[in-house]
């Protein structure tokens with residue numbers, strides 16, 4: 001029986017610690033020791049009250065842990081690697097039902113009965129940690145995961161691979177056309193935006209235009225492959241599409257990934273598309289609408305509007321492979337610009353909410 005501390009989000013920007021005892025994993029479960037958990041934008045939306053969830057809740061889904069104990073019935077990771085205690089694990093925070101209409105048609109990210117680590121209702125009668133903001137995490141039966149191959153994994157660099165990088169791999173591998181030789185605009189230079197720039201750059205895009213109002217983040221995006229930067233803090237919003245079209249030799253861009261989730265910027269992004277271009281919305285997780293979409297542009301320019309959320313295990317594997325191939329080329333670790341110990345979670349969120357760092361990490365020592 002192990003003892004651990006978890007951190008429950010209560011309300012009004014406050015986490016409270018709780019103690020628990022955790023026994024051996026049941027059949028199909030794995031007990032993980034969390035090593036790093038990063039604070040995702042969606043955790044911040046809950047913290048700031050933009051998204052309501054039943055409280056108290058054990059938030060946290062973006063992170064990496066090492067195996068403490070393996071339950072019976074678990075022999076391999078998702079790609080057949082054998083497992084031992086101490087192995088580092090990247091796990092899919094979504095558990096699909098595999099039975100609903102969407103799962104059966106192969107569209108698991110729309111599963112109607114999805115359970116998500118970090119948003120499972122907390123049972124105070126049986127306080128088992130259900131999110132990564134906890135020293136230990138019992139991965140429920142059915143959780144898909146991959147073993148991290150490196151000897152000494154860089155936990156802070158690997159933390160946001162689960163969630164942000166995996167979501168962008170989903171976008172570029174399944175939703176967007178090939179971008180080699182094409183122009184890509186990325187709206188928002190947070191973690192999703194930086195990864196978007198890196199994937200576009202690695203895939204041979206011509207222009208990778210990154211848009212943000214924060215110059216520091218824009219400068220960082222250059223290290224992730226941005227070729228052109230647009231700072232919106234000193235321009236009229238309605239100028240943005242003109243600026244993007246100008247950078248892309250007067251034609252506009254073939255792909256826009258909008259990870260900022262701010263409707264006026266999204267509207268400009270759609271106006272920036274070249275003929276046949278595609279606009280992909282990823283950043284918006286609470287109700288928002290664009291008022292001024294020019295419907296006839298879809299016909300005259302043949303443009304597309306798309307969106308996605310979350311990812312499947314193959315995208316997590318793709319994200320880890322992308323990281324393994326490119327971590328010397330792009331400064332993954334710079335994304336988690338600041339870290340705290342788990343016990344300083346309130347301070348960590350307080351810093352994260354101000355946006356000075358792309359990601360703030362929690363380290364389990």
Ligand SMILES: [Zn+2]
Nearest residue numbers: 040042062163
């Ligand atoms: Zn997330």
Ligand SMILES: [Zn+2]
Nearest residue numbers: 097100103111
């Ligand atoms: Zn399902």
